[in-house]
């Protein structure tokens with residue numbers, strides 16, 4: 001299906017806006033178009049709280065890491081007082097990146113002409129600038145970027161006028177209070193390259209329809225779609241979520257041993273897995289003994305980087321058998337992630353065909369419909385939500 005001239009004409013999306021049982025899937029070109037992707041960057045990624053991994057990346061004063069998200073380089077660092085900060089990684093002289101890589105420092109010295117910035121972003125030293133009329137150091141600090149944390153996770157927002165992270169997440173922190181995410185350590189991150197659009201991976205992460213096929217030898221053996229009922233749960237915040245009830249851990253293969261359940265869990269969280277997708281694209285899964293995240297970094301319409309992070313209660317790290325048991329979880333995650341990546345890469349190849357057309361949704365895909373409509377609410381000028 002070829003890309004139309006006016007991509008954002010609401011008429012292209014009328015069928016996506018219908019109620020689930022009458023709806024069609026997104027037009028195939030939303031997963032391949034450069035122009036649609038640019039609109040997502042402008043209207044979504046530049047405006048929302050984006051997940052940037054675990055606070056363990058910069059544990060101590062002076063620690064920094066140079067990151068990049070949708071083409072925006074920025075520095076995440078901890079100042080002398082231990083406060084987490086973020087700055088645009090763009091020198092105020094002639095624009096070079098100021099910080100490269102990661103490390104521990106007292107200041108950032110631009111690698112081009114040597115302008116120096118403190119850990120609070122202030123321009124502290126320059127060379128030979130005395131003849132430059134009206135030039136004042138205080139006018140040329142690194143531009144700050146909003147940064148906040150929840151549950152040991154870092155979020156940044158490129159919009160200086162954004163709502164608070166607390167308001168963005170709504171009741172999610174309350175729902176996950178008994179998991180005590182802030183008392184967990186991020187014990188491993190693993191990176192994967194996806195040859196598909198970020199939306200395909202997100203849609204996959206929040207539907208159970210594919211589990212019996214794609215994960216027939218892994219997840220389906222432990223938590224099958226028929227036994228566990230991946231039910232949509234209420235969400236009052238910028239996320240959607242499922243809860244599924246099951247025995248054992250969602251994060252292990254059938255016969256593998258693991259850690260005991262998280263002692264602080266309460267109510268239903270002792271008996272299953274709560275798996276929110278924080279819009280636009282961060283998947284968290286919180287099961288009885290561990291939590292994991294899937295962080296997506298879109299690299300264009302058909303390429304995405306995926307970072308998987310494993311989190312366990314800090315007390316587990318003191319066990320002599322920690323590495324041995326944790327390896328069972330890593331094995332399960334690596335296997336199921338590859339199953340999903342292969343599925344998404346096949347889907348991208350099929351969807352890029354001129355013969356691809358919109359399809360229809362199964363009742364097991366309500367969140368695909370919800371996610372797609374959340375995106376359309378932001379990229380289109382005039383929402384035409386037939387659901388009211």
Ligand code: FES
Pocket residue numbers: 091092093094095096110111112113114115
């Ligand atoms: S570009 Fe940074 S000092 Fe010149």
Ligand SMILES: [Fe+2]
Pocket residue numbers: 204205210211214215340
């Ligand atoms: Fe999957």
